[in-house]
Amino acid sequence: MKPNTPRHSGAPRTLTAPPPPGAVPPCPHPRPGRETDLIQINIQARHPAEAEEELGRKYCGWDEGMTHQEIYESSRGCWSLGEQADGEKFAAVVHDKLVRCVIEIDRIDTMPSGKRALVGRPVGPGHPFHDRWYGKPTPSNRGVGSITYIDDTATPA
Template sequence: MIRIRLGRRTYVGGGRETTAAHPFLERELTGWDPTMSDREVYDAARGWWRLSERALREKYAVVVGEGTVRMVVEIDRWAENGDRRGFAGTVLEPGHPVHDALVGEPDPVPTGSRNPVAYFRHPAEAGTCRCGCGDTVAAGEWAQGHDQRALHELLNEDFDGSVSRFLDWYHHHRAADAT
């Protein structure tokens, strides 16, 4: 998960800030205060942040205001604006296990750092391996090695175990999809 800690509410557009009219993230406010609507908090948290490539692999953004988790967003896309990134996604509602585990709780990454961005793992983001084995995975979709096993099963079932036949099929269909 990526934690976004919002500072005090401020208005966008005056001074150095030039992202107020960006098509991916048009907004008037950054930061947080208790009078903001959920939509304003969502837009304030989305960006623009200096983030490493690691951010692109995170599934959830945990939004913290005044030391408390205010919202969790399931990230479904990213955009870039110069050297900064912003995300979009779905705000989780009560009843979702990640929402219920985090919203209203203290900042899950208590630190003295001034950096508002931090990465962490939380048990609520654990899932079940995509192969159907029932194993729990802390992050991602597959238990270790199970993605490779699934690929090899596919190769055996549909391509008689031949990587060459699979690659020929893939490149043929990829070229057909491009036209």
């Protein structure tokens, strides 16, 4: 540092107030500039998987009392996901218009059928995406079996 060089500009700093108690912090944006940061997967009630199910699951869908891990396993694939899904880092699993599980996506595998499966893990309380979406209505109320891409800054309904 040169002598007599100020360490800061001297301009007043702007302080932001902390969020009110109970407020959910904004979600981190894994890809700044992208409008979509959340894949919404709308699933059926729990039912037996088809015999030729590519992930080897015995059942698919959601049922009361399932753990986050069970919901992840039963809903992670196989879906017709387009290029828009590539690079997405989070998915919300929805049943009956409520988010039942939030998944952090490590990658998306393509199956022999051409359909795709999420590989990752469910996130729990304390994670910004879980706290923002879990148990809340979703902004898109499309039908069961549909995939929707959501701007993660959207407010749960």
